Amino acid sequence: MVTLEEISKNYYLGSTVVNAVSDISITVNDGEFMALVGPSGSGKSTLLNIIGCIEKPTSGRITLDGTDVTDVPTDRLADIRARRIGYIFQTFNLLPVLTVSENVEYPLHLQGVDKAERRRRVEKVLHEVGLERFSTHKPAELSGGQRQRVAIARALVGSPSMILADEPTANLDHKTGMDILTKMKELNQRLGITFIFSTHDQKIMSIADRIVELRDGRLSNN
Numbered sequence: 001m002v003t004l005e006e007i008s009k010n011y012y013l014g015s016t017v018v019n020a021v022s023d024i025s026i027t028v029n030d031g032e033f034m035a036l037v038g039p040s041g042s043g044k045s046t047l048l049n050i051i052g053c054i055e056k057p058t059s060g061r062i063t064l065d066g067t068d069v070t071d072v073p074t075d076r077l078a079d080i081r082a083r084r085i086g087y088i089f090q091t092f093n094l095l096p097v098l099t100v101s102e103n104v105e106y107p108l109h110l111q112g113v114d115k116a117e118r119r120r121r122v123e124k125v126l127h128e129v130g131l132e133r134f135s136t137h138k139p140a141e142l143s144g145g146q147r148q149r150v151a152i153a154r155a156l157v158g159s160p161s162m163i164l165a166d167e168p169t170a171n172l173d174h175k176t177g178m179d180i181l182t183k184m185k186e187l188n189q190r191l192g193i194t195f196i197f198s199t200h201d202q203k204i205m206s207i208a209d210r211i212v213e214l215r216d217g218r219l220s221n222n
């Protein structure tokens with residue numbers, strides 16, 4: 001469970017203050033499949049980065065599974081993130097020189113998981129996303145939808161309780177985007193992983209259990 005209490009994030013550009021998100025209070029329960037929607041610049045990425053412990057809020061409190069992480073130092077936050085949270089990006093963010101397997105294995109290296117266990121887990125998650133036959137390919141040899149599946153496998157490999165996806169379908173055609181969302185939904189239902197994803201595609205919102213809308217950095221419903 002994630003609880004945000006009166007979260008705000010400001011960016012300072014010279015003498016200008018940008019209120020990227022303002023006064024957000026929301027609870028996301030375990031197992032939710034939630035869409036964060038709103039136009040470009042409304043604060044979706046900022047909010048996901050705060051939930052994902054990638055950025056710290058300027059004010060407000062954030063609690064993950066009952067632990068207040070607001071004042072946790074950045075290095076310990078990275079550790080919490082690695083063990084609990086998977087992240088999927090709009091542009092896939094795969095390392096081009098690594099194979100599919102190596103990309104998926106990468107976060108386990110950072111966590112110091114031993115080789116046999118890494119192999120076992122990589123094989124399992126590649127099977128989850130239907131890419132076992134592509135394990136030795138490089139990202140450039142894959143379609144956009146396949147690349148996003150690699151990113152899903154990489155997000156899954158640490159057995160997170162929550163996966164955050166920032167416009168995961170924005171660089172895909174509509175059908176491929178729906179396939180990716182359907183895969184995420186299946187993982188949500190079968191494994192009980194919480195998903196929070198951002199989108200501004202109306203059709204894609206329909207698959208969400210819950211839709212939270214942002215306007216100019218503020219919640220506009222809920």
Ligand SMILES: Nc1ncnc2c1ncn2[C@@H]1O[C@H](COP(=O)(O)OP(=O)(O)O)[C@@H](O)[C@H]1O
Nearest residue numbers: 011018019020039040041042043044045046047
């Ligand atoms: N690193 C940053 N520095 C300055 N302003 C930023 C930064 N990141 C985001 N912003 C600003 O914060 C607002 C919200 O941005 P963002 O969270 O990226 O929105 P969205 O993901 O909905 O497009 C925008 O006005 C954006 O320009």
Ligand SMILES: [Mg+2]
Nearest residue numbers: 044045046166
């Ligand atoms: Mg964004």
